[in-house]
Each structure stands twice: as C-alpha cells, then as structure tokens.
Amino acid sequence: xxxxxxxxxxxxxxxAASTAERFAISLAALFASILVGxxxxxxxxxxxxxxxxxxxxxxxxxxxxxxxxxxGFCYNPVTVYDRLFLGxxxxxxxxxWDPFGRQMALTLRETTxxxxxxxxxxxAFRAGIFNIGAQGQLVVGSLASVLAVxxxxxxxxxVLGTAVSLxxxxxxxxxxxxxxxxxxxxxxxxxxxxxxxxxxxxxFIATGVVGYLVLNHVKDPESFATQTRTIPDHAxxxxxxxxPTANFSVLALGVGxxxxxxxxxxxxxxxxxxxxxxxxxxxxxxxxxGVNSKxxxxxxxxxxxxxxxxxxxxxxxxxxxxxxxxxxxxxxxGITVSILAGNxxxxxGFAAFLFGVLKSGAGVVNFATDVPxxxxxxxxxxxxxxxxxxxxxxxxxxRMKGVTRRVNRDESGGETDG
Amino acid sequence: MDxxxxxxxxxxxxxxxxxxxxxxxxxxxxxxxxxxxxxxxGKTTLMNVLYGLYEPTDGRVVVDGAERTFGSPxxxxxxxxxxxxxxxxxxxxxxxxxxxxxxxxxRKWGGLAVDRRTAxxxxxxxxxRYGFAVDPEATLTSVSVGVQQRVEILxxxxxxxxxxxxxxxxxxxxxxxxxxxxxxxxxxxDAGKTIIFITHKLGEAMRAADEIxxxxxxxxxxxxxxxxxxxxxxxxxxxxxEVLIETADRPHEPGAETLRVEGISVxxxxxxxxxxxxxxxxxxxxxxxxxxxxxxxxSELVEAITGLREPTAGxxxxxxxxxxxxxxxxRIDAGMAYVPEDRQERGVVMSFDLVESGILGSxxxxxxxxxxxIDWETAREHASEIVETYDVRPPDTDTKSAAxxxxxxxxFIVGRExxxxxxxxVAAHPTRGVDIGSTEFIHExxxxxxxxxxxxxLVSSKLDEVQLLADRLAVMHDGELMAVVDPDDVTxxxxxxxxxxxxxxxxxxxxxVDGGGS
Numbered sequence: 021x022x023x024x025x026x027x028x029x030x031x032x033x034x035x036a037a038s039t040a041e042r043f044a045i046s047l048a049a050l051f052a053s054i055l056v057g058x059x060x061x062x063x064x065x066x067x068x069x070x071x072x073x074x075x076x077x078x079x080x081x082x083x084x085x086x087x088x089x090x091x092g093f094c095y096n097p098v099t100v101y102d103r104l105f106l107g108x109x110x111x112x113x114x115x116x117w118d119p120f121g122r123q124m125a126l127t128l129r130e131t132t133x134x135x136x137x138x139x140x141x142x143x144a145f146r147a148g149i150f151n152i153g154a155q156g157q158l159v160v161g162s163l164a165s166v167l168a169v170x171x172x173x174x175x176x177x178x179v180l181g182t183a184v185s186l187x188x189x190x191x192x193x194x195x196x197x198x199x200x201x202x203x204x205x206x207x208x209x210x211x212x213x214x215x216x217x218x219x220x221x222x223x224f225i226a227t228g229v230v231g232y233l234v235l236n237h238v239k240d241p242e243s244f245a246t247q248t249r250t251i252p253d254h255a256x257x258x259x260x261x262x263x264p265t266a267n268f269s270v271l272a273l274g275v276g277x278x279x280x281x282x283x284x285x286x287x288x289x290x291x292x293x294x295x296x297x298x299x300x301x302x303x304x305x306x307x308x309x310g311v312n313s314k315x316x317x318x319x320x321x322x323x324x325x326x327x328x329x330x331x332x333x334x335x336x337x338x339x340x341x342x343x344x345x346x347x348x349x350x351x352x353x354g355i356t357v358s359i360l361a362g363n364x365x366x367x368x369g370f371a372a373f374l375f376g377v378l379k380s381g382a383g384v385v386n387f388a389t390d391v392p393x394x395x396x397x398x399x400x401x402x403x404x405x406x407x408x409x410x411x412x413x414x415x416x417x418x419r420m421k422g423v424t425r426r427v428n429r430d431e432s433g434g435e436t437d438g
Numbered sequence: 439m440d441x442x443x444x445x446x447x448x449x450x451x452x453x454x455x456x457x458x459x460x461x462x463x464x465x466x467x468x469x470x471x472x473x474x475x476x477x478x479x480g481k482t483t484l485m486n487v488l489y490g491l492y493e494p495t496d497g498r499v500v501v502d503g504a505e506r507t508f509g510s511p512x513x514x515x516x517x518x519x520x521x522x523x524x525x526x527x528x529x530x531x532x533x534x535x536x537x538x539x540x541x542x543x544x545r546k547w548g549g550l551a552v553d554r555r556t557a558x559x560x561x562x563x564x565x566x567r568y569g570f571a572v573d574p575e576a577t578l579t580s581v582s583v584g585v586q587q588r589v590e591i592l593x594x595x596x597x598x599x600x601x602x603x604x605x606x607x608x609x610x611x612x613x614x615x616x617x618x619x620x621x622x623x624x625x626x627x628d629a630g631k632t633i634i635f636i637t638h639k640l641g642e643a644m645r646a647a648d649e650i651x652x653x654x655x656x657x658x659x660x661x662x663x664x665x666x667x668x669x670x671x672x673x674x675x676x677x678x679x680e681v682l683i684e685t686a687d688r689p690h691e692p693g694a695e696t697l698r699v700e701g702i703s704v705x706x707x708x709x710x711x712x713x714x715x716x717x718x719x720x721x722x723x724x725x726x727x728x729x730x731x732x733x734x735x736x737s738e739l740v741e742a743i744t745g746l747r748e749p750t751a752g753x754x755x756x757x758x759x760x761x762x763x764x765x766x767x768x769r770i771d772a773g774m775a776y777v778p779e780d781r782q783e784r785g786v787v788m789s790f791d792l793v794e795s796g797i798l799g800s801x802x803x804x805x806x807x808x809x810x811x812i813d814w815e816t817a818r819e820h821a822s823e824i825v826e827t828y829d830v831r832p833p834d835t836d837t838k839s840a841a842x843x844x845x846x847x848x849x850f851i852v853g854r855e856x857x858x859x860x861x862x863x864v865a866a867h868p869t870r871g872v873d874i875g876s877t878e879f880i881h882e883x884x885x886x887x888x889x890x891x892x893x894x895x896l897v898s899s900k901l902d903e904v905q906l907l908a909d910r911l912a913v914m915h916d917g918e919l920m921a922v923v924d925p926d927d928v929t930x931x932x933x934x935x936x937x938x939x940x941x942x943x944x945x946x947x948x949x950x951v952d953g954g955g956s
Contacts (some may be wrong), residue, residue: 290810294794294801307746307783308776309798310767320638358863424788 024422032426033418034410042362045410053406059098064395065093074099074389095391101141102400106135107381108377123380128273129339135276136331137354138361138368139283140197140324145363145415146287148281148300153219155351157197161329162336162373163230164196165189166248166343167238173255185255187323190275197329198322200226205321209314215321223351231345240342247344255281257338267339275334276369279327283365298319308334328354359415360408378403420430440503440906442467442601443488443519448497450483455485460497461658463651468624470633472647472664474640476676476845476873480656481636485603488634489521490514500602517937520594521603523609524588528578528593535574538593553950564592568625579810583731584615588622593861595631602626604635606610610640612731613901620646638873640669652676677874692909693722695755696862696893697743702752702762704738706914710739714917715748715752720862720893725884727925728897731937735917736897737779740866743895745769756862770799775860777868778853779897786839792830795839796821796854820857829855829879845872852880856887863887866897881907901930901937915939 037045045066065075073092081087106113110121118124137154144151166189173185204222207213231246240249257269285292298306307313331350336343357375361367378400385396417423443465450458458480465471466646473481486492488499490508499506501517508514528537539557546553561574570588578586587607594602608616623633623646637643643650644664651661652675659675697720704713712735720726730736741747743754745766754762761769770776778784786795797806797817806817821835828849830842839847852868865884869877884907888894898904904911904925911925912938920936 025510122635289812289814291802291812292810294797294812298787298790298798300782301789304780304783305785305787306796307766308778309801310745310765310770312767339498 028268028420028422028426031413031420031423035417039416042410042414046360046407049406050403053403054101056406057101057402058198060398060402061095061097061100061372061391061395062093065095068093068094070094071391075145082412087174095288095389095395099389100385100396102393103385103388104381104396104399107388108381109336120261120263122263122266123384125262125268126372126383127376127380128270129266129268130379131372131375132268132273132276133272133331133335133339134353134357134372135280135368136334137328137350138372139276139279139365140327140331141358142361142363142365142368143283143287143296144320144324145358146300147296148206148303148325149205149317149320149324149329150199150217151204151321152256152333153201153222153351153354154324154354155347155349156219156223157201157325157328158332158335158351158354159230159347160200161193161197161225161325162331162332162347163248163343164329165193165333166251166336168192169251169255169337170249173252177254181254182256182258185251186337189255189337190330193300193329193331193336194326195329197332198272198326200319201321201325201328202318205318207245208321218436233342234345242296245344246346248342250342251337255337255381256341257334257343269338272334275330278328280369281325282364287365292319333369343437345396356404356408359411360404362411362414374402376409406416439802440467441500442463442502443634444500445484445488446498446500448484448487449495450480450487450492451750452749457463457656458487458494459656461653461656463622463658464661465632465634467632468627468860469629469648470627470635470646472643472887473636473653474638474643474650474672474676474873475653476638479653479873481638483656484583484653485521485605485636487636488514489603490520515597515599518598518600519603520591520599520601522587522590522594522605522607523668523759524605524607526590528586528589530579531577533577534581534589534592536571537578537589538564538574538596540593542597546937549587561592561596564595566620566628568595570622570625582615583610584612585621587611587615591626594613600630601632601634603769604633606637606742607641608637610732612937613930614641614938630879633657637902638676640672643672654678673874676783692724693891695719696722696757697895698753698755699739700741700753700755702739702742702754703750704735704742704747705750711750711892712917713742713749716914716917716919718912718922720895722861722893723888723891724909725888725894725907727911728895728900728919729904729906729911729933729937730899730912730914732899734914736899736914737866738778739893740776740864740897744774744864759857767802770858771803772863773858775855775858775865777848777855777865779842779866779870781847782840786847788838788840789890790839791824792835792837792839792842792850793818793821795850796824796835798854800858824853824857826849828856829876840905845876848872849876849880852883858889861892863892863894864897865894867899868896869898869900869903877903901933905930905933915936 034054073094075093075096077093078087078090089290107125107126110119110123111117123395133412140155140157141151162306169189171183172182172188176184200222204215204218207218208215234246235246239249257272259269262268287297295306295311295316298309300314303313328351332400335347335350337425357368357371360371360374380402382396384390386393441464441925444461444871445461445463448458448461449456450910461480461484463484473485475481483492487494489902490511490513499508501519506517524929529540535558538561544553544556544560547550558574565572565574568594572585572588572592578589591602607619611619627635641760647664649661650664650667651657651671652672654676681768699719700717702716703711706712716739728736742749745764752762753760756772757772761772764774771813782788793814797820800806801812806813824830825833825835830846830850830853842850850869855863856905869880872880896904896907908925910922912922913933915937
C-alpha cells in the first residue's frame, strides 16, 4: 500500500465517523493534549529554578525500603489543569460554589461572543464558503452598533430605552456585518474572486477604515485612546443574575442560544437551507436542482457576516460599553470554533464554551501559579490544536475526491460497475 | 491448455455487503474470457481482486499455476497481469510513447535521463508485433478514443502483462472501433496472451469471447462456451428470469411541437464551440433520439436546453415561449424534467439521504414547501413512493444516496423525474450502467410518457437503445446534427458510419432536419 493509499484510507475512516465516534475522538484528543501538556509543564518546571518544588515525582516507600529517586518540579501540572478547567467555572467542586460568580461570568462572556462568530463561520462553511473575514465583519458590526446606539439612546430613556437601543444596536451590527460580508460574496459570485483572499484582505481594510473613522470622526475627545464615547448607562445590556461589573448578560447568551436554534432550523427545515447545503456539498447538483448559485453565495455570506456582526455588537455593547480599536481576534477564533463543531450549529455552542473556559481559565492559572503566561497560552493552543485537528482533517478529507470515493465505495459495498 | 488465471472461491465482503460470494473463475491461457453480468453483479470487484486493488476476504488467487497474494496492483503487474480501466489512465499532453513508458522509461547516462530513442523504438516494435497502427510520436489528444484504448493495452503489454483485464472496453467506442478492438483481441490471443473483459452486453460477449462466465448478485452463475449458448439463455442467466429483448413497437400519434431548437450554438467549459448551429424539434407524443459517440456536443446541447449552460446563439422554444435565457428553476417549473448524464455529480446529492435527494429540483415547489418551510413528512412519502414504484434497492429512504449502486441511483433519479409529471422529458443516457431488468423498465416508462402525449428527448450513445425507442433519430457528430432519419429505415452500420462523421448515405439525407419524420 502506498503512502497516499494509507493517508486516504485514514481520512476516509474519519469522514465516515458517526457523531458518537467523533465525540469520542474529540474527548480522546483532549486527554492526549493534556498528556502532552503535562510533559511540557514538567520539562519547563525542570529548566527553571525555584526555591521549593511544587510537584515531586517519587514512589512510596513501604516496609522501610530505601527511596530510589525523587525529582522536584517548579510547576505542578495537576494544579495547572485544575485551575484551567475548574477555576474557569468558579470551582464547581468546592462547597461554596457560586454559579453566578465573577469567573463564571468571564467564561460565559467569552463564550457568548465566540458563539456568534462561530455560528457565522459555520453557516458559510455549510454553504461551501471559507469565510476568513468574520473578524472584519465583527469589527465593522461592532462600530456600527455603537454609533447607532449613541444616536438612538439619548432619544428614549428608561427600560424602554434599554430595549430600543439594544435592538437597534444588534440590528445595526447585523446589518453592517452582513453588508460588509456581502462584498466578498458578490466578488465570488460575479467575478469569480476567491473568497479566502478577498476576506483576508477585507479584514485589513475593516481594521484600517474603522481606525480611521474613529480617530478622525467619532473619537471621544476626552480620551487618549482611539475610542468612541461611552454609551449611556441605560443602553447597557442589563446583567441579570450576575454582578454588573462582570460585564456579562444572560440576555446576550440567550440571544446566542436562540440563534443557534434558529440557524439549525434554517439549515434543516427551510428551502433556503436546502439551497445552501446543496451548494456547499455539491455545487453541480445544486445547479441541476435549480438553485441560483450566485444568489445563494451572496445570501450565505450576508447571513454569515450578520451573525459575526451581532458578535461584534455584543462585544462592544456588553463588554466595553463603547468601541475601541484593537478588537480581540474573536473572528479568527470563530473559525476554529466552527471547525471544532464540525460546522454544526448545535456543536458551535459546545465549542464556544470550551474556548470560553480556556480563555477565562488561563487568567486563573496565571493568578494561582508561577507558570509563565506564555506556557499557559501554549497549553491552550495545544488543547485547541488537538481537539480541532480530527475535525479539520475530516473537513479536508470530505473535499478530496480520492477520499470521498473510498467512503462511498465502502458504503455501497464495493459497487464500482458501470 | 494451461490455466492462466484461476480464482478459486473468491469472497469479498465490504462491511455488511457481500460483493463476491464464493466465485470461481478459470481462464485458459490464450483465450478470450468474458465476464458478463448486470450492474452490481460484482464483475469489477472480482477483477479488482485479481488486479490487487482489493484483498479477498476468502479464496485463492492462482496465476500461472502459482498461488499469489497481491497487496497492490504493483504485485499483480509483476505477476503479468494488466488492467485497462473503463476510464483511461493516460496523460493528455504527453505522446503515445511517453504514456506507454511512463514510470518504466528506459534510462541512459547512468539513470539520469530518459532514453527517448530506445523508448520510441521499443514502443514501435511492440505496436508492430501485434499489428496496432499506433504512431508512437502522436500526442494523446490528437488520436481517437479507439487508439487511446490501444495505447492503454500497449502500456500493459510494455509492463510485461500476459493476462489483460479490460473493464467495459466497448462503452466508449463506435461500432467500427468495436470491430477493430475485437480484431486486436485475436492478434493478442494468437500471440499467447490471455484476455478477460467485463461487459454487460450479451452480443459482445457472444461475438468476442471463447468462454463466458456469468455473474449475478455477486455469485458465479455459470461458465459457458460462447459457441454453445444463445442470447436468450445468457440473458436469463444474467437476470434470473426470462427477458423480452425487443420492445414492441406501439402505434402512436405525435401532436404539436413542444420543443423547438433553432440555430443553437453552445461552447464547452474551455470556450470551444461544442454545438454548432443545431436545429430540431420534439413533438408531443414523440420520442426524438439523438445518437452519437460521447463528446460530440450532446452534453452541451442538453445542458443548453435544460438551462445549465447558456447558448451563445439561437432560440429554444418550449411550449411556445423562448426559454433560452430562462433560469434552470423556471424551466423546471414550466414542466421540463431532466435525467442528467452524470448522476453522481448532478442527479443526486451524494451525502443526502433519499428523502432529501428526492426533492432536489422541487424543494421550492408548493408540493413540498410552504412559506419557505420544507414539509419533510410529505417529502418522505414522496421518496418512499419513488423507491417503491421504481424498485430502488435497498428500499429504505434513510439510505444515503451515495450508498446506492449506480443502477439504483439512476432508477431513483429517473423515478423522481417521471413523478414531476413533465410535458418535456429530457433523458441523457438514461440507462447507462443500468442492468437489463431496469433498462427494460425505464424504456417502458419512456414509451408510456410518449403514449400520454408528452415529448421525450432521448440522448444516448447506445445505438440499439435509440433505434429501439426513437420515433425520429438524429446523429450528432462534432457539434452538428448529421441527419434525421426514421430509425426503422437504417441499419446499425449506416448509423455507425454517420457517427464517425461520414457523410450520410444519400437516401438518409432526404428528410429535413425539423421535418415530418415517420
């Protein structure tokens, strides 16, 4: 068997995996990454110097046997992973667990923004489009929502004002992100421009243009930072259950969960979803079935960008209360979230949560141990890499003719006649 | 005589499907052996086992008296077995010599460079030895399909093959080229080579083979000498029941024109003119057949009519309106059904189940969709109906389209398109790769459609099929319609000549292209 055969066979196995198998693979990947990470932590703990070892590798000495070896390490891998996962959730195993605590809020806050970004990327993927531009769409949506809220909020006050400015803010974010994403959609449909390249470039353009606008036209004159004015207090997303300073609202997470359901319904139960999936899976068959591929591409891009735009709006309105340049890379993380979820809207929820945990847990680890933040980031990266790779190769295999042929052949019992 | 190949009790299992069940095949050295069977009978699987592509689950492979285990085709080639696949594995821009010696080039300068001169001489010598008229220096694109096939055969011989396996070798050939191929078979067997060829065509097996092994449902049914059998008994062995080979010619009354194509020109994907100023019409209650060797513009013509390709010139009148610029969806909605040539690329979405694939093309139709929401229950009933009526196997609507055999995919697509209740039915190679029983069934349905007063445009490279079904028949060659004839007035040989681009005999030319017909 040639190397190519072997690779194709492996990928075919992955492509044909059932949902349960994929879940098991993800779990196994998670443990594998922890194993590798442990080795890294121990190695790093040997290289650095410290006065007292936090972790000692030895063996029990029953019956007064002599101790053969005893190695001390500066960093304790058990503590690191304990803080990374349990710490992020506010210590659910300890007696005084507050599910609405600060750390939990931070975790869910990250989860929420990534949920929108991941959902946006997933929609595009399902339509056979690689939307690398979620970041740009998110940035544009973010600024648009803040500007809209700054306009609308002073007009209406009170609870009604909160409702109005929030709806307007989210709508503005969705609209701006959607329109911005429609650009690569039109370029792909009508002038055959590769969306990977155009969306990457549009990310830079978004950052540049938004930076210019803020600096020159809508800058908060009282601040040295490149940022807009802060939105009025009553326009903030109300924090229910959680303390206000945590900057997290269950409401926003609720919107995200609703959209997960909505996108799932759209894909599985509507004619538009059928158009979109068919285009993504088999463009020739879509064309045969009367699907207008050009319009479907633009619409899918628009929807994808709108979701990312809402993510941007939530980031600006809920977390910052204003727009500031230097938006974290939620859009890029969204790509990984989507791949991690196998581009399934329901899976995006779980994947976004894992990301949220890792992001917030990293802070806890930095606080609780001497492990350098760079090492913590490496550990996070390892986990994401390990968990995402099987899905990534699945995605890749699904697009390789040789692999799909193998999958189909195995399913059809070696039927190749004709 | 010695046995060149002995497959002893081969069983090949894929997951829970048995593709070959205890099949035994004995091929004598220097003979032509046909492996005959319907689609999905397991012919290709069996040969893939012999060629080392599959490892058998059970059974022995004996070549020239020695038991062998092939881990890959390389092992099989080394044992003197060569396989010519249905789709040629050749490199277009290279010359004949380069293709034949690819991977085994004679070397010079200590292996640093290819010795082109020796290569050329060797290929010429090989070609001359078997009487192949092949120019070693021609580029592959400049030679006909028949010659390309001979290049494939030469490639196998160059690698030292003593036993040649050919998978459906006649599928892409004109009748004349088929004759030439069978002459090549004789030359090869005279020189002591052994030939195994896969076919589902009875006539060819009878003509070319010394012995015929019939496979059905993965089992070896019988091995018979070609000289001692009849078409009828072979057909019965293949299908497992008696088969009517001819479909009765039913009287019919064509009505008004439903489709009229006028002066249409279409370019292919590379921008080359594939259809050049073609005009014809299809009437209600009529089957209009277009015959021709594949790749002479039939695909592009059909795609232009059905709305998948924009014509560069001309009109397409459907039910009195020029639809040349209509979208594909509008044409579907207007009552145009279409069985596409490439079922796996277009006809079904491979990773959809049958429920989902069953509404492809009507997923915006109010029959299945209200306010943009698809009613999956109705869709499921629709799919079960198709599966039941058109005998799709396995009869389970939750099966993925990809898991169906080619013939069953085709039955499903044909069924779905019939169920549209169309006024024009465009069928491109509707029975390609479909077994005899299903072919018979599809033919019946096409005739029913005609009898109900619908127009049928039938494109097929199978001459017997178009001759049998069409009321009027056109031959397409190099983008042009050569002649429109009454299929009962011409012989297969005459049509074969026209298919290769010969001027049609004078008496065939007399009818107008858009004219009265039968």
